[in-house]
Amino acid sequence: MEQLKELRINAGLSQRELATRAGLTPGAVWQVEHRGSGSPATLKKLADVLGVRPTDLLKEGR
Numbered sequence: 001m002e003q004l005k006e007l008r009i010n011a012g013l014s015q016r017e018l019a020t021r022a023g024l025t026p027g028a029v030w031q032v033e034h035r036g037s038g039s040p041a042t043l044k045k046l047a048d049v050l051g052v053r054p055t056d057l058l059k060e061g062r
Contacts, residue, residue, distance in 0.1 A: 004057045005033045007050045021049045032057070 008018050008029075015033070016038040019026045022045040032046065042046040050057075 004029075005045065007052060007057070008033075010048055013049075018046065018049060022046050 008015070011018075013021070015029045016026045018024075019029045022029075022042075024042060024045060028038065028042055031045070032042065038046075040054065043057055047054040047057055
């Protein structure tokens with residue numbers, strides 16, 4: 001899920017910072033970035049922090 005990594009880097013956030021802001025563990029962010037998997041609730045939290053729609057996190061991977 002390169003889309004999430006790109007959005008995160010463009011926002012100037014580390015995985016840990018994004019996780020903290022989204023109320024998730026850094027491992028959850030890593031899993032979405034590297035495995036392209038995450039629950040709808042996880043994707044929504046990440047999308048809210050990044051100011052995008054959850055579907056925007058999936059575009060390249062699906």
